[in-house]
Amino acid sequence: MSSVTIRGIKKRYGTLTVLHGIDLDIEDQEFVVLVGPSGCGKSTLLRMIAGLESVSSGSIAIGDRVINDVPPKSRDIAMVFQNYALYPHMSVYENMSFSLRLRRQAKDVIDRKVREAAEILNLGKFLDRSPRQLSGGQRQRVAMGRALVRDAQVFLFDEPLSNLDAKLRVVMRVEIKALHQRLKTTSVYVTHDQIEAMTMADRIVVMNAGRIEQIGTPLQLYDTPANLFVADFIGSPSMNFIHGTLHIGASGAHVQTENGTRLAVPLMASGRDGQKVVYGVRPEHMTLTEGDAGAPVIVEVVEPTGANIQVYCKLGETSVCAIFTDRHEFRPDQQIRLTCPLEKIHLFDAESGLRL
């Protein structure tokens, strides 16, 4: 087990630059999730740690050892691939023992380790099967088992759950997390699914267009997103964004929206009077209100999910979503008033997208 230190990593394919200088410290025993939309460079970064992509510039170190020019086989890293990459001509047992056999470990040691891993992953009865005879979830477990037998310094996961159906994904998510809590192996996990990131990570790295947008614990990202991209990416349904102008007066501050609605905001040190801003509020932080308080919106669509009610409304031209856990009755075209506690409001500079 060991830390991973990434300094100024760049990746270029010819004239195309896909990573623009990444700095990242992954601590020993930490579970770090790289998350971002497809094409953001998260998989490339992971494959560079694995040694499957060359490093254009910068350095990657595991522990104290810089591994830029170390071939994958000598990095002591285990990896779980998106399509599992099980060797189709080998049985489950042979798949899991392959790395140990390559290292010429003693037969009884191999056997003990494989059976231990199989025990942990509930694969005991399948050891003699070929991968073809397994279900998707079982294949996924074999792929993990292959990593598990190794006692590798670092585990890498490349979107390992994306080929499973929704239900199984939740199950495996929990299993992987439990496994990490038990083994404490330093892990880097790539996904495009922010829920996976939120639920599994010690720390999340949000990436976009070859750059890191923000690094933090799941709740840090949720509570204080550093910019519009992170605010939009983390949380489902996404945060509501309303464009407007910040007005700071003696009695307090408010944002004047494009259709003239005034939204109260807390006084912020970095805000200027007249600044173009984006007012952000999460759907689950909206509350219903009566009388003159709050913003008037028109109900468009109501989606009861059982646990809660999601209401899609219009504030002028802007779509706004609100989630209520209480059971209210709503009709389309009905006008309601929504408000939000001041401490739950996020303000971003409209031009730079940065949090105020």
Place this chain on the structure above:
Amino acid sequence: MSKVLQKSVPLLMILPGLVLAITIIGYPIIDLAWTSMQEVSRFGKLSGFNGFDNFAEVFADPLFYGSLVRTGIWTLAVVGGTLLISMPVAIILNDDFFGRGLARVIIMLPWALSLTMTAVVWRWALNGRSGLLNATLMQAGLIDQPVEWLATASTAFTVEILVGILVSIPFTTTILLGGLSSMPQDAYEAAVVDGASGWSQFRYITLPLMKPFINIAIVLNVIYVFNSLPIIWVMTEGGPANGTDILVTYLYKLAFRFGQLGKASAISLVMFGILLVFTVLYVVLLSRNEADAAPEKDVKDEI
């Protein structure tokens, strides 16, 4: 491993094959070009540079023009006939019916026989006295007298074209079948919902989507048929009286019967030029297909 070494790995992997191909295929081309400008003695010795005399001799030779014209007819008739038969056959074989597996095997059978063997069998089947084609036609009452199929140039050439079509059908059908099986099923379902009849489905969906496959079948067949020697050589050797000679058989006779190496080289180069045009056409078609296919893929990815 150093970076330079790493970069040269793929090159080292293709190198041995490349060397063999360049030696065996490249050298003869250069040698032909050189020989074609040499005076060649009766005994096949090159006896000096004579510029374009060999080419002049070729272009003054009525037998060359005869062969050239027949090559055109041969290529056009075989490729055209093959395509006309293969298209409906491929459509039938792509549909579901009883005994389709058997039908596919039978249609593909001529491919399994080498051209030489096929031609030998047909030469015997067409025998003017006792050939089994005559037997069949006489027993069926279609003719009273056996026909000397290979004795006159015109009937011989016609028969050779028909055999040529027969042996080209499997390959062509295979390409067309490949195309048909890659046809998007939902397009047909949409057309049926839109009320398209069988014929208009063919006209407005199958044909346009099949065009790249048809094009490739045409170009590849043109190249194969243009170069095909065994059928004519085994059945008539270009005779009687050069009446069924095409360029390849004429070239072969000049080179290996009459020892006219200079002239044969010149004809080889002329044919090489013609082939090059077809090949370039083929490469362009292929890359255009790829270009057509590429953006489609991108769109899919985005959705």
Place this chain on the structure above:
Amino acid sequence: MRSKLRRSILYWLVLLPLVVVILFPFGVMFVTAVRPRAELFVYPPTWGFSEFRWENFSEMWEKTNFGGALLNSVYVSVTATVIALLLSIPAAYAMSRYHFSGKGAYRTFLLMTQMMSPIVLVLGLFRLMMALGLVNNLNSLVLIYAAFNMAFTIWMLQSYFNSIPRDLEEAAWMDGASHFTSLVRIFLPLAVPAIAVTAIFTFINSWNEFVLALTMMRSSADYTLPVQIYAQVAGRYQVEWHHVMAATVLATLPVAIVFSWLQRYLIRGMALGAVK
């Protein structure tokens, strides 16, 4: 179900003339191969014959040096196939797994060589083999067949290799395998079926080749089967057709059966590589 039956009958009626013409030469071959010599040239010609003479085959074998030609054909085809594959497998692997400069040019070169028929170059090839002292030597055919088949083999192999996921090899590297180990223990075992199919097609191509064998082999002891059979027919006053047909049956049947069985792989390979 009714409509499928109707459709089947209609389709078979449409295909019937073609089926008859295709099967006709096979009928001719068998019927001639087993009839007595005296019944070859009868008038009026007829399909009927008095007895099955299977001895035609053994007679033919002795009289026409069929065994020698068979050995020559086997030697040439096997050796050419082995060489073509030994050179094609690394090339196809490089084409499938690496990006390198000149890849596009190499692909075009392969296409060109595939289009270049040996017949146009036959005179140049003959002079090359003269220069190498390989005329009348079966190895000349080995070299030429290997060279002319390589475009096809690389193409087929590459399209199959592309379908073997790259991450299997990557997984092996992560498991601690060197490039060489991952090739031998992961990649090649998975590529065996593709290699076998490609090998068989190369073998059949070499087995059936005629023009070059006719040109390079000047003495009858070196003839391969197609030339041997052709020599029984060409320039002879009296052709022993029953022997010729018996030889044709023997030379063709095994190859034809294997080919019919494998033909669907060829279709698949073409769909993957050639047309796409």
